[in-house]
Amino acid sequence: MATNNTFLTTQVGSWPRSKTMLKALRGYQKGTVSRNEFNNVANDEIRRTVELQEKAGLDILVDGEHRRESFYAFITDKVAGTALMSLADMLDYVEDKAAFEEMLRTMDMPASAVKNPTCVGKLSRKESLALGDLRFMRNLTSKPVKITLPGPYLLTRSMWVTALTRKVYRNHKKMADDVVKILREELIDLRDAGCEFVQFDEPVLTEVVMSEECERRTFM
Amino acid sequence: MRIGLHICRGNWSKQEEVLLKGDYARLLPALQPMQIDQFVLEYATPRAGDIDVVGKHLADRELGLGVVNPRTDEVEPVEYIVAKAEKALEYYRPDQLFLNTDCGFGCFASRSVNVEEVAFQKLCAIVEAAKILRSRFG
Numbered sequence: 609m610a611t612n613n614t615f616l617t618t619q620v621g622s623w624p625r626s627k628t629m630l631k632a633l634r635g636y637q638k639g640t641v642s643r644n645e646f647n648n649v650a651n652d653e654i655r656r657t658v659e660l661q662e663k664a665g666l667d668i669l670v671d672g673e674h675r676r677e678s679f680y681a682f683i684t685d686k687v688a689g690t691a692l693m694s695l696a697d698m699l700d701y702v703e704d705k706a707a708f709e710e711m712l713r714t715m716d717m718p719a720s721a722v723k724n725p726t727c728v729g730k731l732s733r734k735e736s737l738a739l740g741d742l743r744f745m746r747n748l749t750s751k752p753v754k755i756t757l758p759g760p761y762l763l764t765r766s767m768w769v770t771a772l773t774r775k776v777y778r779n780h781k782k783m784a785d786d787v788v789k790i791l792r793e794e795l796i797d798l799r800d801a802g803c804e805f806v807q808f809d810e811p812v813l814t815e816v817v818m819s820e821e822c823e824r825r826t827f828m
Numbered sequence: 829m830r831i832g833l834h835i836c837r838g839n840w841s842k843q844e845e846v847l848l849k850g851d852y853a854r855l856l857p858a859l860q861p862m863q864i865d866q867f868v869l870e871y872a873t874p875r876a877g878d879i880d881v882v883g884k885h886l887a888d889r890e891l892g893l894g895v896v897n898p899r900t901d902e903v904e905p906v907e908y909i910v911a912k913a914e915k916a917l918e919y920y921r922p923d924q925l926f927l928n929t930d931c932g933f934g935c936f937a938s939r940s941v942n943v944e945e946v947a948f949q950k951l952c953a954i955v956e957a958a959k960i961l962r963s964r965f966g
Contacts, residue, residue, distance in 0.1 A: 614925070614962055616926045617926070633937055647934055664951035673934070716846045721938045799829045805831070807831075
């Protein structure tokens with residue numbers, strides 16, 4: 609059958625996590641599950657997610673983001689100068705605790721689901737953000753692959769926590785220079801590895817223009 | 829390599845009313861100068877406004893058209909997806925138009941917005957719609 613180039617089908621990135629996957633992720637974060645064990649669980653989940661996409665007949669496939677805490681917080685595994693912070697950790701540092709808690713409640717976001725990739729040091733890549741994901745996908749499918757990355761605006765907005773970040777960077781813009789540098793390096797690596805599609809996620813753009821309180825800190 | 833930019837109005841809750849609302853008009857000045865091949869946009873929810881907003885201003889790029897809502901339990905009818913795409917064809921060529929979900933099914937690991945069975949059925953509906961569209965316009 610000829611390759612289609614009209615109405616190509618794909619999805620945006622993440623797939624529902626199984627209980628097994630969540631348990632492995634939490635164990636890995638606590639240090640009770642090794643990276644190798646964690647990856648073995650994730651690999652099985654990704655394998656199934658790819659099989660389902662092929663069965664459905666999608667043209668461009670994603671890995672389902674099974675290895676990721678969230679579409680942006682996962683970078684703490686890959687980027688030096690970051691710390692994965694729970695809501696409890698965050699509360700010690702946000703400027704207005706009551707408002708932050710109220711925001712989570714009214715937006716129906718449970719505290720347990722919030723993890724932030726806070727900037728606590730000079731930012732640089734310890735390892736590629738997604739090259740390993742691309743390589744694993746190549747073993748599973750001959751179809752084109754889409755890799756998702758958090759956008760620079762989302763990362764800058766979420767990573768900056770004044771009480772912790774100002775010790776390292778003078779302002780948001782200085783930190784953003786390093787965020788952009790990291791994403792550029794990653795994009796070039798993915799291009800050189802033959803990745804067909806890289807999607808940057810920037811949900812915060814709508815928040816800035818559509819939320820009535822664009823200055824408030826949310827969980828993204 | 830194709831570079832895309834995805835924008836949505838939040839995907840953390842199944843309560844639609846707590847998510848953001850508004851069309852893309854106010855973002856156009858930021859989006860137009862971006863060196864991006866494809867905008868991957870929500871359009872399965874009425875909160876995203878009308879396709880004309882991006883169709884009139886961003887049709888020099890590809891559109892990843894969101895045609896299913898990842899947060900609902902009901903699978904969108906294939907004809908609903910076809911109709912969404914046909915409306916977008918007023919501005920986009922078939923080779924510029926991609927069909928996708930509005931967002932992921934589990935952006936936050938501990939807050940999946942759907943179950944695998946429904947997610948799979950939604951993907952199948954997208955693929956079925958693409959087949960119909962190719963037979964009509966491909």
